[in-house]
Amino acid sequence: MFELSSESVEEVKKQMARFETIESAIIPSLYAVQKQNQGWINDEAIEALSKVMQIPSSRINEVFKFYTMFNQKKVGKYHVQLCGTLSCHINGAPDISDFLCQNLDIGLDEVTADGKFSISRVECLGSCGTGPMMQVNETYYESLTPELALSILKGLP
Amino acid sequence: MSEIKILSQYYDKPEFQFLEGYKQNGGYQMLEKALKMQPQEIIDMVKASGLRGRGGAGFPTGMKWGFLPKNGEPRYLLCNADEGEPGTFKDRMMMEKAPHQLVESMIISSFAVDSHKSYIYVRGEYYKSISILNKAIEEAYKAGYLGKNILGSGFDHDMDVYQGAGAYICGEETGLISSLEGKKGQPKLKPPFPAIQGYLKKPTIVNNVETLASVIPILRDGVQEYRKYGTEKSPGTKLFSLSGNVKKPGNYELALGYPLKSLIYDLGGGIKAGRSLKAVIPGGSSAPVLTAEEVEKANLDYESLSGLGSMLGSGAVIVIDDSQCMVDCLANLTHFYHHESCGQCTPCREGTGWLDKITHRILAGQGRMSDIELLVKVADNMKGRTICALSDAAALPVLSFVTKFRHEFEYYVKEGRSLVKGKVLYHGQMHH
Numbered sequence: 253m254f255e256l257s258s259e260s261v262e263e264v265k266k267q268m269a270r271f272e273t274i275e276s277a278i279i280p281s282l283y284a285v286q287k288q289n290q291g292w293i294n295d296e297a298i299e300a301l302s303k304v305m306q307i308p309s310s311r312i313n314e315v316f317k318f319y320t321m322f323n324q325k326k327v328g329k330y331h332v333q334l335c336g337t338l339s340c341h342i343n344g345a346p347d348i349s350d351f352l353c354q355n356l357d358i359g360l361d362e363v364t365a366d367g368k369f370s371i372s373r374v375e376c377l378g379s380c381g382t383g384p385m386m387q388v389n390e391t392y393y394e395s396l397t398p399e400l401a402l403s404i405l406k407g408l409p
Numbered sequence: 410m411s412e413i414k415i416l417s418q419y420y421d422k423p424e425f426q427f428l429e430g431y432k433q434n435g436g437y438q439m440l441e442k443a444l445k446m447q448p449q450e451i452i453d454m455v456k457a458s459g460l461r462g463r464g465g466a467g468f469p470t471g472m473k474w475g476f477l478p479k480n481g482e483p484r485y486l487l488c489n490a491d492e493g494e495p496g497t498f499k500d501r502m503m504m505e506k507a508p509h510q511l512v513e514s515m516i517i518s519s520f521a522v523d524s525h526k527s528y529i530y531v532r533g534e535y536y537k538s539i540s541i542l543n544k545a546i547e548e549a550y551k552a553g554y555l556g557k558n559i560l561g562s563g564f565d566h567d568m569d570v571y572q573g574a575g576a577y578i579c580g581e582e583t584g585l586i587s588s589l590e591g592k593k594g595q596p597k598l599k600p601p602f603p604a605i606q607g608y609l610k611k612p613t614i615v616n617n618v619e620t621l622a623s624v625i626p627i628l629r630d631g632v633q634e635y636r637k638y639g640t641e642k643s644p645g646t647k648l649f650s651l652s653g654n655v656k657k658p659g660n661y662e663l664a665l666g667y668p669l670k671s672l673i674y675d676l677g678g679g680i681k682a683g684r685s686l687k688a689v690i691p692g693g694s695s696a697p698v699l700t701a702e703e704v705e706k707a708n709l710d711y712e713s714l715s716g717l718g719s720m721l722g723s724g725a726v727i728v729i730d731d732s733q734c735m736v737d738c739l740a741n742l743t744h745f746y747h748h749e750s751c752g753q754c755t756p757c758r759e760g761t762g763w764l765d766k767i768t769h770r771i772l773a774g775q776g777r778m779s780d781i782e783l784l785v786k787v788a789d790n791m792k793g794r795t796i797c798a799l800s801d802a803a804a805l806p807v808l809s810f811v812t813k814f815r816h817e818f819e820y821y822v823k824e825g826r827s828l829v830k831g832k833v834l835y836h837g838q839m840h841h
């Protein structure tokens with residue numbers, strides 16, 4: 253059974269007091285829940301959040317499902333988001349995607365057996381002049397080659 | 410011809426990120442000046458400057474501000490920092506390098522439109538921009554530039570940062586408002602326009618990061634000086650994000666009217682040795698593509714690009730060289746729009762799905778000759794019939810790619826492989 257940590261509850265309450273309507277706190281609160289739950293959100297977590305916020309879970313779910321940064325499936329400790337949009341695409345993004353998947357032995361949207369990495373292809377991340385690029389959790393890595401991208405991942409603790 | 414650094418003047422000074430360094434370079438002097446003016450004087454200056462929105466639509470900023478009701482009803486200023494138009498990375502750089510410039514410009518703009526609360530809606534992935542902005546806002550509160558009775562003027566203003574959560578459509582101004590209200594980021598039918606009924610049904614101004622920042626030089630240098638750069642209809646400077654197959658990509662601040670080919674060849678260092686220019690998307694992925702021949706005649710201003718059937722958009726210039734397959738490039742864009750359509754209008758939801766499917770069918774070597782006409786037909790049916798402009802934005806690239814590079818599409822269908830790359834470029838991996 254998923255339970256919100258006291259830290260998360262505190263954060264959610266803080267967010268609920270921050271805006272003129274408590275609904276504006278749904279997105280920031282989902283971030284708090286996702287952080288507590290190792291990068292993804294399940295039904296139980298939505299239920300728990302619904303109780304604290306006093307907002308129906310269906311209402312929270314509709315927001316949760318709309319936004320791509322909320323993960324509906326387990327992700328790795330390091331969630332790698334590779335930009336696949338045009339500027340990165342024509343500068344070699346597909347080669348990086350293939351190379352990483354091969355070397356980590358996973359497909360897109362899968363998690364490595366040790367739970368350390370997951371890779372997904374995402375749309376333009378606003379780093380097009382230094383593409384190809386990837387975002388690993390909160391950090392941008394730019395001007396990548398396949399080898400460089402792999403060595404960055406291998407260097408993570 | 411070179412760059413005109415007005416908004417980006419201090420980008421290379423790391424101390425400009427912090428209050429101390431910002432103030433050493435003239436920071437917050439315009440706020441002091443503004444607070445001694447009449448709000449209407451500021452609006453009039455912005456109107457006279459001819460400043461047009463830098464987020465994509467190019468709407469005159471002073472005119473938009475003038476739409477607000479004059480009855481003292483509470484209103485909001487929202488800064489659109491959702492920057493998601495493929496090819497665009499100018500707002501991120503501005504937030505990271507010059508956060509106080511944005512904060513100061515927003516306090517001035519809020520004073521002008523009589524708003525006591527503003528939000529900067531930043532796309533969720535920009536963690537770094539968000540943390541830098543939060544720090545700047547904290548510094549501004551401590552220094553008395555935000556909060557109650559700012560600098561003894563009697564004007565109160567609060568500012569906050571809102572982190573989006575990954576949805577291109579939240580860059581559309583009413584989608585942004587829905588998102589800030591804690592809903593799905595779906596655009597709303599206009600009218601009512603946000604200036605009359607926006608965030609929480611209150612009058613609301615939504616402006617792009619760069620638009621707001623431009624208020625500072627207008628106030629500092631005066632309308633005449635501001636209009637010295639640019640053209641009659643496109644005054645001032647603008648940031649251009651240069652990317653793709655070009656040697657020196659990056660953000661360049663240019664006087665509007667700057668020749669596109671100078672950006673690519675002089676500032677951008679040109680195309681890699683052994684390659685030549687094939688095409689350029691001049692204003693973000695929604696702007697119709699230009700051929701190398703058209704690039705010769707194009708200037709970076711609103712009127713020149715619309716004269717060529719394209720648009721200035723967000724100022725994202727994507728360079729495509731002759732090693733690229735145009736079928737592949739278009740399929741990449743149709744995938745984007747299909748992924749980003751919010752789905753509430755049938756022509757857009759179905760249309761983007763079809764465009765994605767047909768372009769990938771061709772890319773897989775399984776296209777039919779009739780598919781080329783079908784692409785045109787589907788795209789035509791998506792124009793001008795929807796709640797927001799995403800549907801048109803998805804249709805326009807299709808029409809321009811298919812018309813201008815038709816031989817590449819025909820070859821791909823006939824031979825079942827790319828004319829340029831000599832092979833099949835899609836094996837059904839990308840969709841999920």
Ligand SMILES: Cc1cc2nc3c(=O)[nH]c(=O)nc-3n(C[C@H](O)[C@H](O)[C@H](O)COP(=O)(O)O)c2cc1C
Nearest residue numbers: 462463464489491492493580581582616617620798
């Ligand atoms: C699909 C779509 C996406 C948009 N994305 C952005 C964006 O990321 N940033 C932005 O400033 N404007 C974006 N816009 C334009 C906004 O709707 C709006 O015109 C702009 O924020 C107004 O500010 P401005 O007049 O200062 O440009 C988008 C429009 C559409 C139709």
Ligand code: SF4
Nearest residue numbers: 751753754757795797
């Ligand atoms: S045009 Fe497309 S993106 Fe815009 S509101 Fe309609 S369905 Fe949503």
Ligand code: FES
Nearest residue numbers: 335340377379380
């Ligand atoms: S296209 Fe990859 S970051 Fe913009």
